[in-house]
Amino acid sequence: MHISVVGLGKLGAPLAAVLASKGFQVVGVDLAQDSVDAINAGRAPVNEPQLQEFIDGNRERLRATTDVADAVAATEITFVIVPTPSDAGGRFSNAAVLAAMKAIGQALRHKSGYHLVVITSTVMPGSTGGEIRQTLEQHSGRHVGPQLGLCYNPEFIALGSVVRDMLRPDMILIGESDATAGEMLAGIYAASCDNTPVVRRMNFVNAELTKISVNTFVTTKISYANMLADLCDRLPGADVDVVTQAVGTDSRIGTKYLKGATGYGGPCFPRDNVAFSALARSLGAHAELVEATDTLNRYQVERVLGAIDARATDAGPIGVLGLSYKPDTEVVEESQGLALVERLMDLGRRVIVYDPQAIPSAQRALRGSFDTAASAADCVQRASLVVVMTPWPEFSRIPLDAYRRPTGRLPVIDCWRATPATVSSVADVVFLGQGAAAGASVAK
Numbered sequence: 001m002h003i004s005v006v007g008l009g010k011l012g013a014p015l016a017a018v019l020a021s022k023g024f025q026v027v028g029v030d031l032a033q034d035s036v037d038a039i040n041a042g043r044a045p046v047n048e049p050q051l052q053e054f055i056d057g058n059r060e061r062l063r064a065t066t067d068v069a070d071a072v073a074a075t076e077i078t079f080v081i082v083p084t085p086s087d088a089g090g091r092f093s094n095a096a097v098l099a100a101m102k103a104i105g106q107a108l109r110h111k112s113g114y115h116l117v118v119i120t121s122t123v124m125p126g127s128t129g130g131e132i133r134q135t136l137e138q139h140s141g142r143h144v145g146p147q148l149g150l151c152y153n154p155e156f157i158a159l160g161s162v163v164r165d166m167l168r169p170d171m172i173l174i175g176e177s178d179a180t181a182g183e184m185l186a187g188i189y190a191a192s193c194d195n196t197p198v199v200r201r202m203n204f205v206n207a208e209l210t211k212i213s214v215n216t217f218v219t220t221k222i223s224y225a226n227m228l229a230d231l232c233d234r235l236p237g238a239d240v241d242v243v244t245q246a247v248g249t250d251s252r253i254g255t256k257y258l259k260g261a262t263g264y265g266g267p268c269f270p271r272d273n274v275a276f277s278a279l280a281r282s283l284g285a286h287a288e289l290v291e292a293t294d295t296l297n298r299y300q301v302e303r304v305l306g307a308i309d310a311r312a313t314d315a316g317p318i319g320v321l322g323l324s325y326k327p328d329t330e331v332v333e334e335s336q337g338l339a340l341v342e343r344l345m346d347l348g349r350r351v352i353v354y355d356p357q358a359i360p361s362a363q364r365a366l367r368g369s370f371d372t373a374a375s376a377a378d379c380v381q382r383a384s385l386v387v388v389m390t391p392w393p394e395f396s397r398i399p400l401d402a403y404r405r406p407t408g409r410l411p412v413i414d415c416w417r418a419t420p421a422t423v424s425s426v427a428d429v430v431f432l433g434q435g436a437a438a439g440a441s442v443a444k
Contacts, residue, residue: 004071007082008035014162017054020062022192027071028064039064050163072107081120090278105139116149125208128152149181154211160328172199175207215272222264223296229260229433240433260433263300265325265334301339311411319383322390323355323362330357337389354379377402391416403427
């Protein structure tokens with residue numbers, strides 16, 4: 001089977017490479033010539049673990065073009081995975097999706113036979129069966145039905161593990177125009193997944209609502225754990241890890257995402273909460289729980305600032321370890337580490353930062369300039385106080401000598417409680433979420 005993927009960004013390029021690895025002939029489409037040229041030259045157009053490996057191994061089944069008509073003519077299924085940025089009201093904009101529908105529709109006018117269009121971009125409930133379907137039908141001259149299938153099929157993945165998550169998803173969510181379209185798409189996943197995920201098939205609006213509901217539920221769980229961590233900071237003897245591990249043992253709750261640390265960030269979680277709230281308001285429904293989750297998340301940077309203020313003994317630079325919103329990615333969108341650096345700079349504090357991948361992204365995102373370290377050890381050595389904001393594995397392997405000071409002890413605030421216990425022999429290590437965090441230093 002031949003498949004086209006419109007959009008070769010951080011999700012589209014991995015999707016194209018994964019499908020090619022499973023034996024499908026894949027044509028990628030993107031407006032950016034650089035991305036197209038990269039695929040055709042055998043280079044990953046985005047930085048994502050395993051992506052280059054999958055491109056290297058499947059070049060004979062993967063090509064790219066800027067011509068939508070060429071890709072549609074050569075394939076039977078088209079996945080659309082283009083940006084849907086938030087508008088001023090918090091809703092997702094369908095502008096890029098509609099532009100793709102117009103181009104795909106025009107291409108279908110010159111092609112016979114059945115074609116399935118799959119919307120993988122996250123859209124607001126009501127979009128797929130509304131303006132997306134209308135635009136596709138208008139420009140194709142076809143009605144969704146015997147000659148044209150339409151599905152909504154968002155991904156549930158995380159940057160830094162996109163390839164792995166696509167190969168072993170927990171669930172495949174399909175909003176289908178009809179059984180033929182849904183079965184065809186389900187067959188693609190039966191052939192491309194390394195596991196046997198649950199497949200949930202439903203109408204468009206239920207699938208659209210399910211997508212943003214999953215993310216808002218997860219963010220609520222994260223904020224709940226962070227609320228517990230804040231309580232544990234203030235209760236002598238309390239330990240948020242002990243509490244959440246016990247709470248998560250209950251089968252109704254589970255331990256995934258139940259870790260008190262920094263707030264959530266990235267390109268999906270924050271905006272999905274805002275979109276859910278915007279949807280509720282437009283319908284006259286109540287979404288105070290989602291809004292409270294967002295409020296708690298925004299508070300987390302202030303919580304870390306409070307811990308810094310309680311321990312900063314001089315005007316020396318604050319070392320921030322971790323700027324990406326999670327490990328294994330350079331993405332700093334809505335990153336807690338980046339937000340902390342920005343707040344410290346606004347307060348006039350000197351900052352020195354290190355991140356294995358995200359320094360260039362952070363430099364483009366921040367208004368002001370900041371000092372960068374050559375390595376995690378260099379950051380620790382040059383700082384008067386260190387904060388661990390992202391749990392990159394290498395931060396737990398910093399040499400002990402980097403923490404030593406000729407006089408006094410270096411304060412280290414670890415939001416993720418990943419610093420080795422041995423560091424407490426030479427530095428004042430504070431693990432946020434443990435009862436002593438509001439007072440004396442603690443050891444893991």
